[in-house]
Amino acid sequence: MPQVAERQKPKRATTERRTHRLIGSKTPMATGTLGKALAVLDIIAQAPVPLRFTDVLRQSDQPRGTLHRQISHLVEEGLVTVNADHSYTPGIRLLKLAARAWSQNSIRSIAEPHIRALHEHTGETVHLGILNDLEVIYVDKIESRQSVRMHSQVGNASPLYCTGIGKAMLAVLPPQEASARAQRFSYRQHTPTTLASPALLLAELEIIRSTGISHDREEHEPGIRCVAASICSATEEQVAGISVTAPAYRTSKETIAEWEQLVPATAKAIEADLNDQIGPRAGQ
Amino acid sequence: MPQVAERQKPKRATTERRTHRLIGSKTPMATGTLGKALAVLDIIAQAPVPLRFTDVLRQSDQPRGTLHRQISHLVEEGLVTVNADHSYTPGIRLLKLAARAWSQNSIRSIAEPHIRALHEHTGETVHLGILNDLEVIYVDKIESRQSVRMHSQVGNASPLYCTGIGKAMLAVLPPQEASARAQRFSYRQHTPTTLASPALLLAELEIIRSTGISHDREEHEPGIRCVAASICSATEEQVAGISVTAPAYRTSKETIAEWEQLVPATAKAIEADLNDQIGPRAGQ
DNA sequence: AAATTGAGTTCCATTAAATGGAACTTCACG
DNA sequence: CGTGAAGTTCCATTTAATGGAACTCAATTT
Numbered sequence: 001m002p003q004v005a006e007r008q009k010p011k012r013a014t015t016e017r018r019t020h021r022l023i024g025s026k027t028p029m030a031t032g033t034l035g036k037a038l039a040v041l042d043i044i045a046q047a048p049v050p051l052r053f054t055d056v057l058r059q060s061d062q063p064r065g066t067l068h069r070q071i072s073h074l075v076e077e078g079l080v081t082v083n084a085d086h087s088y089t090p091g092i093r094l095l096k097l098a099a100r101a102w103s104q105n106s107i108r109s110i111a112e113p114h115i116r117a118l119h120e121h122t123g124e125t126v127h128l129g130i131l132n133d134l135e136v137i138y139v140d141k142i143e144s145r146q147s148v149r150m151h152s153q154v155g156n157a158s159p160l161y162c163t164g165i166g167k168a169m170l171a172v173l174p175p176q177e178a179s180a181r182a183q184r185f186s187y188r189q190h191t192p193t194t195l196a197s198p199a200l201l202l203a204e205l206e207i208i209r210s211t212g213i214s215h216d217r218e219e220h221e222p223g224i225r226c227v228a229a230s231i232c233s234a235t236e237e238q239v240a241g242i243s244v245t246a247p248a249y250r251t252s253k254e255t256i257a258e259w260e261q262l263v264p265a266t267a268k269a270i271e272a273d274l275n276d277q278i279g280p281r282a283g284q
Numbered sequence: 285m286p287q288v289a290e291r292q293k294p295k296r297a298t299t300e301r302r303t304h305r306l307i308g309s310k311t312p313m314a315t316g317t318l319g320k321a322l323a324v325l326d327i328i329a330q331a332p333v334p335l336r337f338t339d340v341l342r343q344s345d346q347p348r349g350t351l352h353r354q355i356s357h358l359v360e361e362g363l364v365t366v367n368a369d370h371s372y373t374p375g376i377r378l379l380k381l382a383a384r385a386w387s388q389n390s391i392r393s394i395a396e397p398h399i400r401a402l403h404e405h406t407g408e409t410v411h412l413g414i415l416n417d418l419e420v421i422y423v424d425k426i427e428s429r430q431s432v433r434m435h436s437q438v439g440n441a442s443p444l445y446c447t448g449i450g451k452a453m454l455a456v457l458p459p460q461e462a463s464a465r466a467q468r469f470s471y472r473q474h475t476p477t478t479l480a481s482p483a484l485l486l487a488e489l490e491i492i493r494s495t496g497i498s499h500d501r502e503e504h505e506p507g508i509r510c511v512a513a514s515i516c517s518a519t520e521e522q523v524a525g526i527s528v529t530a531p532a533y534r535t536s537k538e539t540i541a542e543w544e545q546l547v548p549a550t551a552k553a554i555e556a557d558l559n560d561q562i563g564p565r566a567g568q
Numbered sequence: 569a570a571a572t573t574g575a576g577t578t579c580c581a582t583t584a585a586a587t588g589g590a591a592c593t594t595c596a597c598g
Numbered sequence: 599c600g601t602g603a604a605g606t607t608c609c610a611t612t613t614a615a616t617g618g619a620a621c622t623c624a625a626t627t628t
Contacts, residue, residue, distance in 0.1 A: 045384040090385035098382030099439025101374035155383025
């Protein structure tokens with residue numbers, strides 16, 4: 001059949017078209033080969049102890065043969081390391097990739113001098129976090145004393161509803177989006193003061209919206225308080241937040257009052273730098 | 285055709301069989317879907333500035349349509365973030381994955397108290413690195429003063445031939461393996477003292493093998509010296525190394541002599557802990 | 569304003585890879 | 599030893615990736 005030029009038929013008759021979802025989709029299931037591989041990697045990475053093949057098999061819903069091949073691909077690529085006893089741990093190639101992700105992150109590099117200054121003024125631990133669906137991922141931290149546990153925090157994720165930065169970021173989202181996410185949390189009463197329901201959380205967000213300041217009143221860890229504020233670029237493509245954290249006994253009324261000035265001021269300064277950077281030379 | 289049980293034909297006639305390569309293969313080309321995706325991710329991650337679609341296209345050898353789909357999969361999975369100007373940066377999901385890889389790494393967690401003690405004794409910066417093909421990937425660092433640049437180092441990679449830890453690790457590999465790798469480096473004369481040829485390097489390795497101590501005599505960065513030693517588990521599945529680093533003006537003959545005792549002793553202590561951990565309860 | 573260029577995106581027949589059920593191998597334990 | 603559980607390999611079938619070309623959109627040029 002030598003008829004060639006027969007491509008331009010519109011074919012738009014079928015109403016249902018696979019629409020692209022760039023935001024908000026709730027990951028119904030791992031999509032595509034890459035998604036499935038990462039689902040397996042997630043299982044291996046988030047386990048507290050190294051898993052063996054059968055352990056992974058139980059948690060994934062893949063057939064044995066399929067899973068075996070998927071894992072061996074992950075091992076080939078260095079994303080997973082296999083130990084002597086056939087257990088699996090995340091591979092160091094992830095560290096190398098993340099080092100780039102960290103150093104290149106524009107919010108982080110722009111915020112760095114500001115959070116350092118904030119640390120100088122307060123003497124307490126300062127965090128920078130980025131919004132990631134229902135979590136805040138901490139991308140930087142400046143700690144007072146020891147550098148102990150420095151890394152244990154960077155890269156870690158916490159739920160939005162019980163952290164100062166998390167609530168601050170939720171509060172700057174469009175209200176409908178914020179309440180949609182509020183419904184999706186798996187609430188846990190970490191402490192007596194945790195806001196462990198959508199209603200409590202949404203009421204708190206109202207207050208945060210009006211003041212521009214978010215408080216963590218020992219809602220995540222007993223004895224730990226913080227003052228936070230959100231950062232969002234003009235285009236709203238990325239939302240972040242900063243906080244000053246301290247043990248409760250060190251947070252007098254006067255100290256908190258001072259932080260309530262410093263933290264939002266720092267957040268606004270970072271926002272300004274961020275927009276300066278994006279505006280003039282977007283293509284650079 | 286209802287004949288069913290017809291599976292056990294040996295079919296071993298074909299001599300060429302796809303042999304598994306678990307070690308040593310020189311990554312001739314990205315294999316499989318996952319490998320291709322990671323090749324693209326590598327391009328995006330290792331660029332000093334965010335790349336646009338066409339920039340990535342130039343560096344990868346994929347057709348436009350293919351590359352476009354590959355990148356959108358990476359974006360869907362959160363491994364890559366797309367900026368307002370259509371440029372790409374590595375995504376924060378990598379940070380989250382790496383945090384697990386870091387905290388779970390057994391060598392790192394076992395070595396931590398030891399390198400901390402080493403830092404206490406010397407007062408200088410201490411590194412822990414892991415062997416990764418032709419590179420050392422730094423997985424931990426304890427620094428004297430500022431926590432500045434703390435993270436810029438963890439996850440970073442350096443060539444084996446011009447670093448103290450790198451040479452120490454090369455020296456404990458089987459000699460044939462060490463010389464094979466020595467041929468594969470792209471040597472660069474970072475400083476006047478860099479050992480920038482296989483011959484020079486292999487001679488140095490002989491010395492390191494006999495003493496168990498590796499020196500970096502300003503071979504990577506001018507004015508920076510270090511003393512290093514290797515760590516390898518009994519099963520030799522993983523090879524690592526530690527080092528004490530300082531500016532040259534602070535490294536007197538006596539200081540170096542002291543480190544030449546401390547560093548190998550610490551390395552041996554870590555080795556012992558490592559084997560204790562692996563031996564008794566391998567399946568845990 | 570119309571034409572041109574270049575970047576980014578979508579489409580779909582072809583092709584390559586992933587799938588998964590079952591057979592096979594290896595090891596630990598009673 | 600045998601017995602079972604864990605790990606590995608195989609291959610016909612199914613599914614997803616491929617890549618060339620057409621298409622869209624915006625910025626420049628004529």
